[in-house]
Amino acid sequence: MTMAPGMPDDTLKLGLLMESAQLHQALAAENLQRLQAHVRDLDTVVRDEIRRTLLDELQAVHTESQAAVRAMRRAARFAHTRVLTCGFALILLATAISIGGIAWLVPSAAELAALRAQRADMESSLVRLRQQGAQVEWRRCGDQQRLCVRIDSRAPVFGEQADYRIARGY
Numbered sequence: 001m002t003m004a005p006g007m008p009d010d011t012l013k014l015g016l017l018m019e020s021a022q023l024h025q026a027l028a029a030e031n032l033q034r035l036q037a038h039v040r041d042l043d044t045v046v047r048d049e050i051r052r053t054l055l056d057e058l059q060a061v062h063t064e065s066q067a068a069v070r071a072m073r074r075a076a077r078f079a080h081t082r083v084l085t086c087g088f089a090l091i092l093l094a095t096a097i098s099i100g101g102i103a104w105l106v107p108s109a110a111e112l113a114a115l116r117a118q119r120a121d122m123e124s125s126l127v128r129l130r131q132q133g134a135q136v137e138w139r140r141c142g143d144q145q146r147l148c149v150r151i152d153s154r155a156p157v158f159g160e161q162a163d164y165r166i167a168r169g170y
Helices: 009-105 109-131
Strands: 138-141 146-149
Touching: none
Parallel strands: none
Antiparallel strands: 138 146
């Protein structure tokens, strides 16, 4: 800037000062616009970074939840297998106890044959005993509980002193 003749020095300084202030104001406005554009860009960058971070974290959560689901499924399969195994073992145990009890209580075929043979022997012995007087009624009689037999009072008497009689049922 050139100095005009007759201008006071203060006016010149004031003019320069005003021009300088205007230039600074223009620079400040331009910087403010650039700063606003930068803030808008920064807002976009921050939003993108938040989205990226959120997506990364959600993917990590998703991966961990999938691992937890797989672990829970394995645990469920293991539990089902264990329950089935325990149930099968209990069924086998109950069956074994039942079979053991039956085998212990029920006689074998050989034991049944032996019991049948013993019964046949007893029946034949009973027939022989009946033929030989097993129908005689015996009991204890009197105060001293002596052995006595029921006699057939219609039968004849025997013996030299006639003190023998036939027992009833023989």
